[in-house]
Amino acid sequence: MELLLQQIIAGLATGGIYACFALAVVMIYQAIDHFNFAQGEMAMFSTYVAWQLMAWGLSFWLAFGLTFVFSLVMGAFLYLVVLKPVQNASALSQIVAFIALMCIFNSLAGTIWDYSVKPFPSPFPETALFGALVTGHDLGMIAVTLIMLAGVFYFFKFSTLGLAMRAAAQNPESAQLCGVRVQMMTALGWALAAAIGSVAGMMVAYKVFLEPNMMYSIILYGFAAAIVGGLDSPAGAVAGGFLLGVVENLTGVYVPGGSELKLTFALLLIVVVLMFKPTGLFGHRVVKRV
Amino acid sequence: MAFLQVDGLDAWYGKTQVLFGCDITLDEGGVIAVLGANGAGKTTLLRALSGMVRRQGRIVIDGTPADQLSPEAVVRLGVAHVPEGRGTFGRLTVEENLRLAAIIRKDAAGVRRDFTRVYDYFPRLHERRSQQAGTLSGGEQQMLAIGRALMLAPKLMLLDEPSFGLAPQVRRDIFLILKDISRSSGVSMLVVEQNAALALDLASHAYLLETGRIVLSGTADSFLADDTVRRTYLGY
Known part of the structure; x- marks a missing residue:
């Protein structure tokens, strides 16, 4: 029993990483009605920027703040320069653009900062808690995720800007007819998604270490968490992240050979959820009528 | 003129x-x-x-x-354009659809008045105000489209x-x-x-x-x- 509890807590700690990322996925999905496959690499690049700022002697939180702002600008810039020209193209063309971005960021980071693995500091105390399963960093990361969740939730649910952004993504033409400046909303969506991703990157890098491929497995789980939780529900995405972390961890401990099957079980979870609840656990069903 | x-x-x-x-x-x-x-x-x-x-x-x-x-x-x-196909925001609630249409207005009191007016014209929209607009029938979506137009004053x-x-x-x-x-x-x-x-x-x-x-x-x-x-x- 105690082992189970410990493993659940440890799972929540890993889940915090996925939850953080899933939130960025939901943000961009609300803003552009698509996935952005380059999101992980964008976050990785931002994390390198933070690392560079700290290498130049800035404190963690100062570097954190500047990186946040840098990512906002980078997100808006990428939209205006790279994605706006293809936004009326087919979904496949857009996916190609996303994949191109992904490769570009990966190579760019490798070229600028080389491919060696770098340690990344944590702003939180490193004391171990609950029988060494959870560290201060884990709790700090979960807190940061929950604070961001609150912010994103408030933004979409209550702010006029959030409402305009959701409308612009769902039905750009009709949004225009309501006076929404659609391009500006999309640029803002990219900016915010990039910034949330950068926070996720900076929180995660302490655990997985900084290197150009650090996001490969995490972004997969992030997408998975968002799908499990529901793509239009920030809270669902975060819950999905924690759930995924726990399932993954319990599989590793209780299923024979489970440590090899962690990813399999996580993906199985997605399939099962999508079979019985296609909109995700917390997603809203979309009904269309003609 | x-x-x-x-x-x-x-x-x-x-x-x-x-x-x-x-x-x-x-x-x-x-x-x-x-x-x-x-x-x-x-x-x-x-x-x-x-x-x-x-x-x-x-x-x-x-x-x-x-x-x-x-x-x-x-x-x-x-100018309020009620488009072909009604331009419904299916994943927003009815009320959010109406709120959105008023975002360019600055007169909060006028917006509140127009909410009342739209719901007076279309009591059905009031009944369904917290429902996702995508679940409305065709007629209700047309009411919503006209309601959105009215919210623009x-x-x-x-x-x-x-x-x-x-x-x-x-x-x-x-x-x-x-x-x-x-x-x-x-x-x-x-x-x-x-x-x-x-x-x-x-x-x-x-x-x-x-x-x-x-x-x-x-x-x-x-x-x-x-x-x-x-x-x-x-x-x-």
Whole structure:
């Protein structure tokens, strides 16, 4: 029993990483009605920027703040320069653009900062808690995720800007007819998604270490968490992240050979959820009528 | 004085020219109908006025030249376009749909008043205000589209086939409400319709659009008396 509890807590700690990322996925999905496959690499690049700022002697939180702002600008810039020209193209063309971005960021980071693995500091105390399963960093990361969740939730649910952004993504033409400046909303969506991703990157890098491929497995789980939780529900995405972390961890401990099957079980979870609840656990069903 | 003055309007749908030299005049507080068959260019006419397609010619709305303006800027002149297909935001609630339509307004008290007004016109929308708009029936979505237009506090409403796909009873209700809106708030209206009988009942003047050209214009009564119009568009 105690082992189970410990493993659940440890799972929540890993889940915090996925939850953080899933939130960025939901943000961009609300803003552009698509996935952005380059999101992980964008976050990785931002994390390198933070690392560079700290290498130049800035404190963690100062570097954190500047990186946040840098990512906002980078997100808006990428939209205006790279994605706006293809936004009326087919979904496949857009996916190609996303994949191109992904490769570009990966190579760019490798070229600028080389491919060696770098340690990344944590702003939180490193004391171990609950029988060494959870560290201060884990709790700090979960807190940061929950604070961001609150912010994103408030933004979409209550702010006029959030409402305009959701409308612009769902039905750009009709949004225009309501006076929404659609391009500006999309640029803002990219900016915010990039910034949330950068926070996720900076929180995660302490655990997985900084290197150009650090996001490969995490972004997969992030997408998975968002799908499990529901793509239009920030809270669902975060819950999905924690759930995924726990399932993954319990599989590793209780299923024979489970440590090899962690990813399999996580993906199985997605399939099962999508079979019985296609909109995700917390997603809203979309009904269309003609 | 004319609220909307259109002279020599050409418009394109992609690379194809759809409208050729259209002239339209709509007086302040007036209601005009544009009739025509499928593909005559009715929807393109509205989209050209809203700035959603490439167009050329003179468009003056409320004294302001509007032929170079973006759709977002045309809205800010007080033009509410109720689009073909109703433009519902399916994943927003009914109330959010209405709230969204008022985002360019600064007068909070006026917005609250218009919420009441929309819910008075359409009690069904009030019942379903926290429901996702995608779950509404076709008629309810049309009510919502008109409600969104009202939330803009418009001076001019462009209505694209408000009767399309609706049951006869719902259709009649919607047109009665449009009549009331026109009478009580003095908003000008341009209604594009295939259902000529309904449109001519609402409008005082009408235009007939055939393959992108205006081939007939006059009072609604003269349209009702015209043999060709009667046979082709009224079916008796």
